[in-house]
Amino acid sequence: MAAGVHLIALEGLPLIQPGDDLGGLLAASLERSGLALGDGDVLVLAQKIVSKAEGRLVRLADVAPSSEARRVAAEVRKDPALVELILSESRRIVRARPHVLIVEHRLGLIMANAGIDQSNVAEGYALLLPEDPDASAARLRARLAPEGGRVGVVVNDSFGRPWRRGTTGVAIGAAGLPALVDRRGEADLYGRPLQVTMIAFADEIAASASLLMGPAAEARPAVLLRGLDWRAAENPAAHLIRPESEDLFR
Numbered sequence: 001m002a003a004g005v006h007l008i009a010l011e012g013l014p015l016i017q018p019g020d021d022l023g024g025l026l027a028a029s030l031e032r033s034g035l036a037l038g039d040g041d042v043l044v045l046a047q048k049i050v051s052k053a054e055g056r057l058v059r060l061a062d063v064a065p066s067s068e069a070r071r072v073a074a075e076v077r078k079d080p081a082l083v084e085l086i087l088s089e090s091r092r093i094v095r096a097r098p099h100v101l102i103v104e105h106r107l108g109l110i111m112a113n114a115g116i117d118q119s120n121v122a123e124g125y126a127l128l129l130p131e132d133p134d135a136s137a138a139r140l141r142a143r144l145a146p147e148g149g150r151v152g153v154v155v156n157d158s159f160g161r162p163w164r165r166g167t168t169g170v171a172i173g174a175a176g177l178p179a180l181v182d183r184r185g186e187a188d189l190y191g192r193p194l195q196v197t198m199i200a201f202a203d204e205i206a207a208s209a210s211l212l213m214g215p216a217a218e219a220r221p222a223v224l225l226r227g228l229d230w231r232a233a234e235n236p237a238a239h240l241i242r243p244e245s246e247d248l249f250r
Helices: 022-032 047-053 067-076 080-088 133-144 201-213
Strands: 006-009 041-046 057-059 090-097 100-105 110-112 125-127 151-161 164-175 222-226
Touching: 006 201, 022 041, 022 047, 022 133, 022 222, 041 047, 041 133, 041 201, 047 125, 047 133, 047 151, 067 080, 067 090, 067 100, 080 090, 080 100, 110 151, 133 151, 133 164, 151 201, 164 201, 201 222
Parallel strands: 041 151
Antiparallel strands: 006 222, 041 222, 057 125, 090 100, 100 110, 151 164
């Protein structure tokens, strides 16, 4: 889908605070870097800066744990206030073990701790995922590329994966591009039609950007991918979530 892709980390973004105009800060960073979004560009944003700008920070001291949260917290050996937040953001617990709590997030994402994070946030606070990451991506795209065109925005988060160690970038929000590309019916090198091939296009973009973003103190939460090409129709990151009817492990 691309002959050559360049990754550019945007510089000079401040630490994002609740209520910040993230779109304006990103536009200013692009301008300082001499960059203008154009055809085939995708701006990948760390979930943290989107969540922070949208005011998704919660002070743990303000959270009153329920009896269920206290029970689960004792099992997994986590802060009951944190577990209360996790349960409030979740549809169900998938697996619970000491120091591990895997849930189905209300958005349908299967993830540890409902994506609630305490790294790179102030002591005593926890950061929730955006209410609607696809909508967040769409708003930022409208702000940064008001004329439309083939310009994408992806909200990136780090996920662990069953049966594999380590985390990788995953798209939890997307706008302006096909998050999922269905290539079934296309011919392979030998002319045989592809039967099951669907490409997690936005996930591959997110993982690529994660190489520059880093998980710790790198302070590169926005990465521009330049040179991508796509022909499929736009669809959101929600299309990447496997329907329950296709879940062989539930």
